[in-house]
Amino acid sequence: MSTPPSTPVLTHLLYLHGFRSSPQSFKARRTLEWFARHHPQVHVAIPHLPASPRQAMQQVQELVRAWPKKSMAVMGSSLGGYYATWVAAQYACPAVLLNPAVFPARDLAQHIGEVTSWHDPQEKQFFQPEYIGQLQALAIDPSQPPSAPQWGLIAQGDEVLDWREMVARYPLARQTVLAGSDHALSDSFELYLPALAQFLCTLGADAGQAVINH
Template sequence: MPPISHILYLHGFRSSPLSTKARMTHAWVQANRPDLHWWCPQLPGSPAAAMQLIMDGIADWPWQRMAVIGSSLGGFYATAVAERTGCRAVLLNPAVDPARDLVKYLGEQPAWHDPTQVVEVRLEHMDELRAIAPSAITRPERYFVVIAQGDEVLDWREMHARYTGCPIRLLEGSDHALSDYDQDLPQLTRFLNL
């Protein structure tokens, strides 16, 4: 595979480019691979708008030389991006069925990094998520999946089943936020040959 030149990082639900994992990954890139093109957009609440923003943003990228890293809902989007582009993907506790899981958050939800900001969740967003969901994982060797058995938000068994056949780092404990992400970062950068 050709070396990576572009990295797309996709944050999770109610999160932002200010997430700890996004900032730690970006800091690693700046310190170790400042030549890489880095993009971590603030994703809108509408899944259709989020995918449009993402696909427009990477339209001119060399897809065979890009990687996408996604956390939680961002992992769901990252899977969709990888299946559309053929790029490599790193998934961090990826959401498997957000259309099912997010329906309980209908209405305005405070953003994690700025509670004065809100994310509006609408019923039509569930249809948008279903429309985005890839039907299958093709070429599982392109994926590296970090799954925490201690995830308090998503079911690790469901994640593990969805990404069977992919290289998986299964953590015995940890949590949804991957509080020990600094221990996972070296493995994902090795997987991407950075």
């Protein structure tokens, strides 16, 4: 009798924060703490992304350059979810998408100018007009099936992004659509983190594609 293949195991996780956010965000810190407690063997990286999308993805590429691509995964929130979609396409790795931005070039056009960080008002960046084109250049064709499993955690109560656009953008991903919650998933992220982490730790080996409503 042949031995069944072993389940793939995560070794490196990349977490990408959203617009005006940072590695100090609630979800970023909880993710880091959860893996440190339950899977300390997994290397979790949460880079502080610059305002320039091109520079942000160049930073990510440099960060993961030496990572084993067959055992890495990515998690991204809001704009970080848009970035995570691009990273997942480049490296054929599983992704968890937390209220992912779908049309950031459209939505962030109104934010051109000086912006401050949510977690440090003293930290200021300038969102340049050319960043809109940089965002457009990172778009992944939604008609192309992802090369690795994806799971979207989407809140109908998101006060920033339209949950219907998120659901429509990821038709082939496993989706958990929350009836309420908010953009930050402040009342639900910790509840789902163990399941999301298990999905990542097995590199999506147990992924389904059904839309789950709660």
